[in-house]
Amino acid sequence: MMYLGVDCGTQSTKVVVFDTQKAAVIAQGESPHELIGGGNGRQEQHPKWWIQAFREAFQNALSGGAFQAMDIDAVGVSGQQHGLVVLDDSGDVIRPAKLWCDTETAEQNAEIVAALGGTKGCIDTLGLAVATGYTASKLLWLKQNEPDNFAQVAHILLPHDYLNYWLTGEYVMEYGDASGTGLLDIRQRCWSDAALATIDDPDRLRVMLPTLIEAQQAVGTVRSEVSLELGLRDDVLVSSGGGDNMMGAIGTGNIEQGVVTASLGTSGTLYAYSDQAPDIKHPLIAPFCSSSNGWLLLICTMNLTGAVNHYRDLFGWDLTQMQQAVERSPIGAQGLTLLPFLNGERVPALPNSSASLLGMNADNLTPDNIMRSALEGVTFGLRLGMDLLRGSGIDSQQLRLIGGGANSPLWRQMMADVMNCPVVCPTSTESAALGAAIQAHWCHLNQQGQFTSLKALCERFSTLNTDQAVSPNPDNVARYEQAYQRYRQQLLALYPESI
Numbered sequence: 001m002m003y004l005g006v007d008c009g010t011q012s013t014k015v016v017v018f019d020t021q022k023a024a025v026i027a028q029g030e031s032p033h034e035l036i037g038g039g040n041g042r043q044e045q046h047p048k049w050w051i052q053a054f055r056e057a058f059q060n061a062l063s064g065g066a067f068q069a070m071d072i073d074a075v076g077v078s079g080q081q082h083g084l085v086v087l088d089d090s091g092d093v094i095r096p097a098k099l100w101c102d103t104e105t106a107e108q109n110a111e112i113v114a115a116l117g118g119t120k121g122c123i124d125t126l127g128l129a130v131a132t133g134y135t136a137s138k139l140l141w142l143k144q145n146e147p148d149n150f151a152q153v154a155h156i157l158l159p160h161d162y163l164n165y166w167l168t169g170e171y172v173m174e175y176g177d178a179s180g181t182g183l184l185d186i187r188q189r190c191w192s193d194a195a196l197a198t199i200d201d202p203d204r205l206r207v208m209l210p211t212l213i214e215a216q217q218a219v220g221t222v223r224s225e226v227s228l229e230l231g232l233r234d235d236v237l238v239s240s241g242g243g244d245n246m247m248g249a250i251g252t253g254n255i256e257q258g259v260v261t262a263s264l265g266t267s268g269t270l271y272a273y274s275d276q277a278p279d280i281k282h283p284l285i286a287p288f289c290s291s292s293n294g295w296l297l298l299i300c301t302m303n304l305t306g307a308v309n310h311y312r313d314l315f316g317w318d319l320t321q322m323q324q325a326v327e328r329s330p331i332g333a334q335g336l337t338l339l340p341f342l343n344g345e346r347v348p349a350l351p352n353s354s355a356s357l358l359g360m361n362a363d364n365l366t367p368d369n370i371m372r373s374a375l376e377g378v379t380f381g382l383r384l385g386m387d388l389l390r391g392s393g394i395d396s397q398q399l400r401l402i403g404g405g406a407n408s409p410l411w412r413q414m415m416a417d418v419m420n421c422p423v424v425c426p427t428s429t430e431s432a433a434l435g436a437a438i439q440a441h442w443c444h445l446n447q448q449g450q451f452t453s454l455k456a457l458c459e460r461f462s463t464l465n466t467d468q469a470v471s472p473n474p475d476n477v478a479r480y481e482q483a484y485q486r487y488r489q490q491l492l493a494l495y496p497e498s499i
């Protein structure tokens, strides 16, 4: 059987075709996305770009000749979390989607948090602290800043739901991605009237929100226009899909306790599964629902490969040249520390901050050191998150590393040294797309009455590439620890209440 996994990330859409007989990804494709900025924290994309990128990525995969479109049995879609897609009553997109990394709505988020009784009130009501980047503040922003657009809203979707809608015509959301809206009670798994009331009349908003479904449920089958266009069979099922981190969890076998996944995508994320609705020990830990019917404790930094790419572009380097520059600079970048918050940050909680380069002197201000300080700065942001997870009792004997940055041997070693933990990559680092394909398989088997556990499928298909495993180097661990402590001190000196 063959499954198409789609991951609509921030920088591109990727597809993988997974063959269950061969237990392998037999084809993949990718197509990039642009970003709309604005200098005020705005980060948006047109949902139609995602559809176009999906079409192109699918054609790329098809052009290799390893499969035929008619071979596909089901499709699963993963997508960047939190983005707000608003549709009118004809199902047409009203305006570009504000993304997970958009910090223009920090003021509206503060308003929502205050209305719910502060951080504690949010956690009491929803089970999580609502952060800038989640969907809720984008909706309030729309109401306050574009009332004519808000008046037209008939449907609210998230990025992966929009692709599901294009594929099937159905308005549906599964619990994992829904938990990132800031409108879902993550313990009871239902929309919260208290949260909805911070934005508008809850009865009106409930009509706009899609039906909630469980992870193993299907959204529907592909529309005839889509099957004709792509050459798919007309019985192709579309599974619930989920947020990219939820799908990355499935793709890395992180569906039971004891595993920690780290993703080096546009965002940096660290996450671990929980089978209970967790009582979080720190408000920066997000206890989202997983797309495997449990929960996912997650830390997200907004500045990761996206931020590193900005510094790399400054010097006009490609990825190889960047790696060479970082290798020329010693650990600690000779005293340079970069707080890389180019468009604000979620962890630490600094939605309105900007980046700072600290510790510059006449000897250390070199392109190589700046480049290293960028890579170290974003990695130290994830280390802050790791400290929070470890402080709340989550630890792992091994980190499973995914996302674009996981392709870099240097970064894999840096992650092992900074986290002081062995690192291993899955066989396919496109783990979100793979997770979506595995979920599609699970959904398809269930639909055929062959009830199979997701665990059994992950054990077979979420394999690790042990050739790429790296262990921490004790000398490096000590030197990174010094640099990290300097990063922490400088962060806390500038922003005393950020963690």
Ligand SMILES: Nc1ncnc2c1ncn2[C@@H]1O[C@H](COP(=O)(O)OP(=O)(O)O)[C@@H](O)[C@H]1O
Residues within 6 Å of the ligand: 008, 009, 010, 011, 012, 264, 265, 266, 267, 305, 306, 308, 309, 319, 402, 403, 404, 405, 406, 407, 408, 411
């Ligand atoms: N070999 C590499 N070394 C360092 N970074 C890399 C390497 N390969 C890819 N990347 C980074 O990964 C980024 C894309 O990551 P990806 O996980 O695909 O992002 P997203 O899913 O958010 O769109 C690229 O922009 C690039 O910066």
Ligand SMILES: O=C(CO)[C@@H](O)[C@H](O)COP(=O)(O)O
Residues within 6 Å of the ligand: 009, 010, 011, 079, 080, 081, 082, 100, 101, 133, 180, 243, 244, 245, 265, 266, 267, 268, 269, 300
């Ligand atoms: O906001 C979050 C998690 O809460 C991000 O992780 C987004 O889901 C974007 O993912 P990438 O494009 O970096 O994969």
